[in-house]
Amino acid sequence: MSSFKLGVINGCFFFVVVVVVVCLFVFPREVNHNFEDVRCKCICPPYRNISGNIYNINVTQKDCNCLHVVDPMPVPGHDVEAYCLLCECKYEERSSNTIKVTIIIYLSVVGALLVYMLFLLLVDPLIRKHDPYTQPLHNEEDSEEMRPHADAGLARGNTVLERVEGAQQRWKKQVQEQRKTVFDRHKLLS
Incomplete structure (x- = not known):
């Protein structure tokens, strides 16, 4: 080579x-601590003059609520309950x-x-070896001469590559025969 x-x-x-x-x-x-497999995600929409925010914290499923996840709480103590009712918290698990x-x-x-x-x-x-019998058929004499050699080559197709090449050769013959009949009919009609 x-x-x-x-x-x-x-x-x-x-x-x-x-x-x-x-x-x-x-x-x-070993599992890295950078890629946690569990988390609680709280999406809090805008509330009064506070913009919306998304909070992600690694907590247990029972602690997945606004009170445990939202830190620092953006609203004063008396508005915490109203703010937390607007937040949507979901517990998420994955397998890294x-x-x-x-x-x-x-x-x-x-x-x-x-x-x-x-x-x-x-x-x-x-x-692949260059096969001289794969040349396109130009006229009837050439096709008559090449047919026995090509058929002998197709009979020996015992490997996958040879079978594929044999099928390809049969397809090429069919295309050439179709071309020949189309051109013969065209000559006949003109």
Whole structure:
């Protein structure tokens, strides 16, 4: 193989190794305290001369209410109850580990498909051989001469690539025959 192809293969391998190492350092096994899995979110609309605000605090589900979440309280003591009735508080849970695993699986699949695509781009020209019988059929004599050779080539299709090439050749023959009949009819009509 050429040095370019070896360089591309080595580059792909290096890329996969770097992605795995980065994933191991970015997504550590123990849960970070920066990414909390539970929170209470209170959305408080504007009240009198106070603008609306959103409050997020990590509390238990039983403490998920305006009195425990809104800190500092923007209204004086006698308006707290009216202000808290306007606020909508929701307890939210998520699994950051599940999110991390899903992202790692997704990136791994995309990376594997990219490596496979590069592999096919490099290996496909080596596997495919130039077949002189794949030239377009121009006239009837050429099609009669090439038909036995092409049929013999189609019979040996034991690998997937050969079967695909055989199907492609049959399709090309059908297209050429359709062109020939259309042009013959056109000549007949004119």
